[in-house]
Amino acid sequence: MLSALRLSSVSLSLALAFGASGAFAQSANYAGDVGRILASPAFKAAAAEIDREHGRIVDEGIKLTEIPAPPFKEEVRAKEFQKMLQAAGLKDAQIDPEGNVFALRKGTHGDGKVVVVSAHLDTVFPAATDVKVKRQGNKLYAPGIGDDTMSLSVLLAYVRAMQAANIKTRDDILFVGTVGEEGPGDLRGVRYLFTKGAYKDKIKAFFSIEAGSVAGITNGGVGSKRYRVTFSGPGGHSFGAFGLVNPMFALGQAATEFSRIQVAAHPKTTYGIGVIGGGTSVNSIPVSGWMEVDMRSESVPDLKRVEDRLLKIVQEAAEGENFARSTKEGKITVEAKLIGDRPAGSTDANSDIVQYAKAAIEAGGYKPTYGWSSTDSNMPMNLGIPAITIGRGAPDAGGRGHSLDEWMDVTKEPMVKAVTTSLSIVMAVTGME
């Protein structure tokens, strides 16, 4: 899929550049393709539209930010975003059964596949959070304004600019507002898109537009597995029933063994216990104790290795406790419940999607950086579908994501330049004509 994308986009762009429709490229010229796009009257018209629309991008970003969208409660914001997409020109914008908003913009040489350009609808903030946007000069403060609400507004700006400039792309573009990108959402939106949605086998490339500098290319998806491990036993009075198995001892043993796992620094793999709980009174042998465990890795096999070890450790800890103390009233049992599953993956740094992004970023005068993160792109990366997460902001124009004092700077010139540059990446990959 990756190589098919590269050949087709390159062949098309070279064909246009040399006016030789039948010629096939021998090698890609990413910078050349991007330069051609940037120099085109259509892209210039689109860029001018973004410049004119700057105030509207900000206003729509504020409007969406002020509609709370906690994990699993994105519905109201989704409906508003759907309306906005329709107003921007994509009349068929719909909401799928999982809650994702999606709208197709047809290409000229569609091969039945689509390039997804997405941002996520949800924020990390619970329902009661004050999401009113506060403005201080060019700085806007509000939970979720950067991550990722302003990106939804930028998607709308892309659509309006493309419509205004009558831009044609080779590929069909599926604009998507996803649900469930943040923590507990566990990528449910993008997972649906790739495993159940109407386009599930038709996605040839994937962009997640995120907060952060347009210079940053995330082409690695850190995978994670999260478990809630619960040890249960018969319980009893701390004095009268002393000698019975105690789930806290099994949990302690499991935590200790878990803490001894050795992991490599590269590819980076991590593990930890984030939350523990259980028991009701100090003078009882509790009936249960639990821990929530987080494991992450840049490597699929390394993540599997740590996960397998955890699952073995917790079984051994239960067995060890059943051996150490009396089971006459019942045994310690253990349940390891998967509560988070973000697949790991990466997109080759030499792939077209990364190389076009690099070329467009450099053409915009930025210095590209590459990184790993955990975003909607994890899902296609894991499936081997070319995917990157890119920023749509000027460098250092936002911060404090996932905190109540999250902010972004909406100063016009750097913001418009960043948005325009991010659009040029999408245009290069989708084969702007």
Place this chain on the structure above:
Amino acid sequence: MLSALRLSSVSLSLALAFGASGAFAQSANYAGDVGRILASPAFKAAAAEIDREHGRIVDEGIKLTEIPAPPFKEEVRAKEFQKMLQAAGLKDAQIDPEGNVFALRKGTHGDGKVVVVSAHLDTVFPAATDVKVKRQGNKLYAPGIGDDTMSLSVLLAYVRAMQAANIKTRDDILFVGTVGEEGPGDLRGVRYLFTKGAYKDKIKAFFSIEAGSVAGITNGGVGSKRYRVTFSGPGGHSFGAFGLVNPMFALGQAATEFSRIQVAAHPKTTYGIGVIGGGTSVNSIPVSGWMEVDMRSESVPDLKRVEDRLLKIVQEAAEGENFARSTKEGKITVEAKLIGDRPAGSTDANSDIVQYAKAAIEAGGYKPTYGWSSTDSNMPMNLGIPAITIGRGAPDAGGRGHSLDEWMDVTKEPMVKAVTTSLSIVMAVTGME
């Protein structure tokens, strides 16, 4: 104090029995003393009064049960009990600064010391618990009705019976309703009585009247120490800050080492972790994790041994974690906070107070049993003051203490007999004339 009590009561009873006021006993005749008391017109009058008052005992027990008295919130019930004591004839009933209700009934040969006859005012149930008493035939259901509210009502019956029969005792009797006997109260009422109260150095013997069969003598006080152990560290992002010390790993290590302590079966010693908690999100290295630990023993030195080991273990666990992972953002520290401290102790089975109880129980036609528990008597036992906890109920006439379906059977004949028998124990020890 113990031997003084034995000699004086025995010499007095023998003097009465043989009509020889100057004679000194060479050995105690517990059964004889009890028999003499039971046969006396005064005790018979008191027993008849208890029989007549049965309905009132039950009614006052219900009235007190329906006044909630959670730990640290015994005040309303205490005031009502104070009034009831005054109405029963002890006009000087007072409430001490800790919240205990107390009233002195003077003896005839007071030596400046007192024998305490107590029951506890508090229950284990939180403020919102429905404490309305439900009646099914002779069974009353309500949280706290048995443990220990009906015992307060029985104290009132003792007083009324003694007043009605004009009973004289050698010793001054201090009737007390204590606060803080249950869990979190940590014996604060009885502790105050023995360490700060007006009678703190004047208590020569101690009774705690409790739920349970009058046949059961609790002459052993299981000591307990409870700690809340909190491991704290710098915290951080589970992926980004991986490698930093994690308080949950220190806690796990401490739990594991704690679980390995070997204890003797006799004297019985126990330990356990009852409750754990800490952390806020699965994807963070938490800033703290805690566990609540319970240790108990029938032996003062054995309890100390386990306590010392715990305190060493938690320090070692913190140090171990600081050695295993990076402390560049801060170290794991540990705080072990004492949240419960019930002293251990016991009253010799051959002591007067136990032997009089045995004799009175046998005279009542019951078969005495001996046991260990954790009650208000722990405090005097630990101080070497003769103390026992006795029941005031018929065998199998109550149950489900500390549960919402706690019950007691108030059928008249067995209840009156049990109350009368418990009074006879008190009369024997306080030297009824």
